[in-house]
Amino acid sequence: MLKTLLPPLLKDDTVVVLIQNGLGLEKDFALRFPGVSVMAGLAFICSSKTKPGIVNHQCFGQIRLGNYNCVDRQRIEEFADALQLAGVMTTMAEFHEARWKKAV
Numbered sequence: 001m002l003k004t005l006l007p008p009l010l011k012d013d014t015v016v017v018l019i020q021n022g023l024g025l026e027k028d029f030a031l032r033f034p035g036v037s038v039m040a041g042l043a044f045i046c047s048s049k050t051k052p053g054i055v056n057h058q059c060f061g062q063i064r065l066g067n068y069n070c071v072d073r074q075r076i077e078e079f080a081d082a083l084q085l086a087g088v089m090t091t092m093a094e095f096h097e098a099r100w101k102k103a104v
Contacts, residue, residue, distance in 0.1 A: 003032065010036055015075050017041040019063070023103055026068040026095075037070035039079070040095055042102045063088055066095030 006016075010033065018025050019041035026038045045061035065080055067073075076092070083090040 006033070013037075013072075013075075015039060015070055015072075015079065017065070017079065019043050021102065023099055030069055037072070037075070038068040039070055039076060040066040040068055040099060042066065042093070042098050044102075061089070063090050064093040064098050065090060066093045066098045068095055 010016075012035075015037040016029065016033075017039045018029060026040055030036065030038050042064040043061065044064070046058040047055050048058075050056045063083060065076065067076055070076055080090045080092065
């Protein structure tokens with residue numbers, strides 16, 4: 001589905017932030033969409049499923065951004081600043097280390 005929905009949105013200067021769990025996501029995405037800048041977004045939220053269909057969200061958490069292949073550092077910083085302005089605690093992380101720490 002992503003293969004059909006995303007291409008009309010991609011431009012030369014698009015940066016895609018993948019906020020998903022798992023390892024290898026960015027590599028797979030970059031292979032599927034060559035030339036697109038990719039960043040990892042690692043979301044840390046405090047929530048628990050208290051019963052079927054009910055999620056108790058205790059606080060807003062944070063997002064850690066890791067650069068996969070984006071060569072324009074300013075774009076990364078602008079995105080992080082925009083998240084901060086929206087009230088999302090955002091920090092930068094080394095991509096590989098952050099993915100492994102999140103997975104473990």
